[in-house]
Amino acid sequence: MNGIMRKTLNSAQSVIVVISFVSLLSCSSGNEGGNGIITSNDFAIYKIDITNFAFSPQTLSIEVGDKVVWTNTATDIHRVVWDNGTFSSSDNLDIFQTYEVFMTTSGTFSYFCGIHSSMTGSITVNPAS
């Protein structure tokens, strides 16, 4: 089971950090810093770029409680809109603006760009192992 989880994480190139040791290095509480850098100790952050009229990666498999951050790296405005209302959709994202969600519910959640409906993506949130 552990092996499966590791493989999943390793295969996701968008994983920025899987932090399991930061709490040892930092005594501060698990709040976010002002710039979005995490200081908590038990979740991963996944990054999705919005570029070339696509979400990259388009699909993601994560674990409950992980955080996903979308960054508009294009010059067009985009907006992340969920197909259902489990999570709040983003505002319009201008260049370099980000939108982040703690995925606290397991399931598969699809979304699209509220401005360019051909842009789609989905995130599978697996139960905690």
Ligand SMILES: [Cu+2]
């Ligand atoms: Cu768009």
